Every structure is written in C-alpha cells, then in structure tokens.
Amino acid sequence: DQQVKQNSPSLSVQEGRISILNCDYTNSMFDYFLWYKKYPAEGPTFLISISSIKDKNEDGRFTVFLNKSAKHLSLHIVPSQPGDSAVYFCAATTGNQFYFGTGTSLTVIP
Amino acid sequence: DAGVIQSPRHEVTEMGQEVTLRCKPISGHDYLFWYRQTMMRGLELLIYFNNNVPIDDSGMPEDRFSAKMPNASFSTLKIQPSEPRDSAVYFCASSQGTTDTQYFGPGTRLTVL
Numbered sequence: 249d250q251q252v253k254q255n256s257p258s259l260s261v262q263e264g265r266i267s268i269l270n271c272d273y274t275n276s277m278f279d280y281f282l283w284y285k286k287y288p289a290e291g292p293t294f295l296i297s298i299s300s301i302k303d304k305n306e307d308g309r310f311t312v313f314l315n316k317s318a319k320h321l322s323l324h325i326v327p328s329q330p331g332d333s334a335v336y337f338c339a340a341t342t343g344n345q346f347y348f349g350t351g352t353s354l355t356v357i358p
Numbered sequence: 359d360a361g362v363i364q365s366p367r368h369e370v371t372e373m374g375q376e377v378t379l380r381c382k383p384i385s386g387h388d389y390l391f392w393y394r395q396t397m398m399r400g401l402e403l404l405i406y407f408n409n410n411v412p413i414d415d416s417g418m419p420e421d422r423f424s425a426k427m428p429n430a431s432f433s434t435l436k437i438q439p440s441e442p443r444d445s446a447v448y449f450c451a452s453s454q455g456t457t458d459t460q461y462f463g464p465g466t467r468l469t470v471l
Contacts, residue, residue, distance in 0.1 A: 280457045291462030350400030
C-alpha cells in the first residue's frame with residue numbers, strides 16, 4: 249500500500265518557468281516531510297523539508313507547501329533551470345516509519 | 359568524509375546464487391537504512407538500524423533477505439537464494455536522527471538472470 253503517492257511520473261517545463269511537483273499521502277501520523285533529488289547513477293540527495301507544524305518552507309528557489317487537511321505536499325521551483333532536471337522523490341516519516349513516493353522525473357527545457 | 363560507501367556498484371548473478379551487498383555509513387551517524395528502488399514502487403524501505411540494532415524490518419520482502427550490522431561502520435544486505443524479481447537498485451543511507459537528512463550511497467544495481 250503506497251502511503252506516499254506521486255501521481256505524475258514526469259513533468260516538462262521551460263527554463264525560467266515554475267515547476268510544481270505534487271505529492272499526496274494517506275497517513276495523518278506523518279510529522280515530517282522531505283524532498284530528495286536524484287540524478288542518474290547517483291543516490292538521492294536531500295533538497296528541502298518541512299515539519300507538520302508548518303505550512304511552508306522556503307530555501308532559495310525551492311519552496312515546499314504542506315496542506316495537512318488535504319494531505320498534500322508540493323514542491324515549487326522558481327525559476328526552473330536545466331540543472332534541475334532530475335527525479336524528485338517525496339518522503340514522509342512518523343519518526344519510526346519512513347515512506348518514499350515513486351518519483352517524478354522533471355525535465356527543464358532550455 | 360567520503361559519504362556513504364556501497365559495494366559493489368554493479369552485481370550480475372544467476373538465479374539461486376547468494377548475493378551480498380555492503381555499506382559503510384557516514385561516521386557518527388546512528389541510523390542506517392536499506393532501500394530498494396523499482397519503477398513500480400519507487401524507493402521502498404527494507405530495514406533500518408539504530409546503533410547497530412535492527413529497529414524495523416517489516417519492509418524485508420521475504421526470508422530470502424537478511425541484513426546485519428556487526429558494528430557502527432559496516433552493514434550487509436544478503437539475498438539467498440536470489441531470484442530475477444530481486445533485480446533493482448539497492449541503496450544504503452545513514453543519518454544522525456530519524457527526522458534528520460538521510461545521506462544516500464550511490465547504490466548497487468543488482469541484476470539476477
């Protein structure tokens with residue numbers, strides 16, 4: 249049972265525009281959420297996180313939004329750059345359990 | 359620090375053979391995780407350790423899979439006997455705490471023929 253879902257396997261965006269990656273979860277006990285970025289032939293690397301007590305966290309071009317009532321998480325990248333082309337994984341944890349989504353492959357077109 | 363180290367990077371084996379994947383976590387990290395990446399299920403947590411003790415192995419698919427952490431700097435994931443459906447990329451990750459960033463190794467791409 250997928251407790252963390254990324255329903256869009258791929259996304260293409262023009263350079264300079266906004267990229268929005270979405271993630272839905274089912275477990276209301278999740279209290280921490282993270283986004284990881286993965287390049288081919290490499291392990292995932294941490295990008296940004298958010299605690300369940302917040303609804304927004306920003307780090308440079310990256311902003312994560314959390315809507316607890318909708319059990320929905322999104323990552324905004326503004327402006328998108330070709331180097332952002334990668335697979336993005338959403339992750340959630342209760343502190344004792346850890347779940348990742350299936351990933352969304354982002355392509356930023358120059 | 360060199361980061362999380364995994365070996366081998368690639369493993370090709372025949373069905374029925376034993377496979378052992380190795381991981382060296384980042385020094386000072388108390389948590390070690392083993393994940394499997396597949397197209398269908400994304401990154402699945404197989405097992406994780408805290409201070410060398412297995413905490414949750416509910417993600418281990420079946421008895422053919424086993425993992426050990428004999429000391430703070432080494433862990434193994436063993437598959438015996440291996441099957442073609444075990445073909446995937448296996449990642450090891452380590453962290454200082456359960457909500458801290460997990461640092462991933464480069465992964466081991468396993469192909470079982």
